[in-house]
Amino acid sequence: MAYKFSDQPTTQSLPPDVDLDLIAQGVRMILEGLGEDPERAGLQETPRRVAEMFVELTAGMREDPQAHVVPLPGDKHDEMVIVKDISIASLCEHHLAPFVGKCHIAYIPKDGRILGISKLARLAETFSRRLQLQERLTTDIANTLYKGLKPVGVMVVIEAEHTCMTLRGVRKSGATTVTSAVLGGFRTDPRTRAEAMALITGKQ
Numbered sequence: 001m002a003y004k005f006s007d008q009p010t011t012q013s014l015p016p017d018v019d020l021d022l023i024a025q026g027v028r029m030i031l032e033g034l035g036e037d038p039e040r041a042g043l044q045e046t047p048r049r050v051a052e053m054f055v056e057l058t059a060g061m062r063e064d065p066q067a068h069v070v071p072l073p074g075d076k077h078d079e080m081v082i083v084k085d086i087s088i089a090s091l092c093e094h095h096l097a098p099f100v101g102k103c104h105i106a107y108i109p110k111d112g113r114i115l116g117i118s119k120l121a122r123l124a125e126t127f128s129r130r131l132q133l134q135e136r137l138t139t140d141i142a143n144t145l146y147k148g149l150k151p152v153g154v155m156v157v158i159e160a161e162h163t164c165m166t167l168r169g170v171r172k173s174g175a176t177t178v179t180s181a182v183l184g185g186f187r188t189d190p191r192t193r194a195e196a197m198a199l200i201t202g203k204q
């Protein structure tokens with residue numbers, strides 16, 4: 001969804017802490033700082049577009065992640081659940097550059113409490129669409145799931161490519177950063193942890 005500028009009729013739908021004009025002003029200054037002419041044809045709409053893009057990419061800042069952790073009632077399932085390859089796109093808070101990759105979530109239900117698969121994806125998305133560090137993104141997802149679902153254990157693994165690293169600086173194209181957060185039974189039982197990791201990576 002795209003938010004509109006304050007001179008347009010849909011202003012009311014803007015969250016109070018978002019100031020599109022201010023973001024656009026900043027983008028204009030970046031263009032000027034680069035020695036560009038923000039008034040040339042190709043750039044006239046750029047500050048507004050970039051502002052709308054940043055608002056969209058940080059939409060998770062204005063959502064309650066816990067709201068997605070609503071257990072499905074009356075299920076008997078108590079075996080490990082793994083959802084692999086949830087696409088994530090986030091913004092590195094050090095460079096405001098995207099990092100993109102896959103999130104894998106494993107948990108062992110307790111007392112039959114499970115979560116709809118789409119809810120797991122929404123949880124990952126809510127935390128991704130913020131200014132993030134991959135490490136914090138990983139633990140935020142794991143902690144919220146652990147707290148809200150009260151399962152036996154939770155494991156979250158994220159593999160991502162950071163464009164701040166692969167497009168600039170050391171330019172390690174294709175380099176992937178892997179982070180994991182392990183809680184509860186996955187932490188205390190190495191065999192369960194190894195089983196989940198093997199299912200996630202596809203290696204036995």
Ligand SMILES: [Zn+2]
Nearest residue numbers: 092094095164
């Ligand atoms: Zn970065």
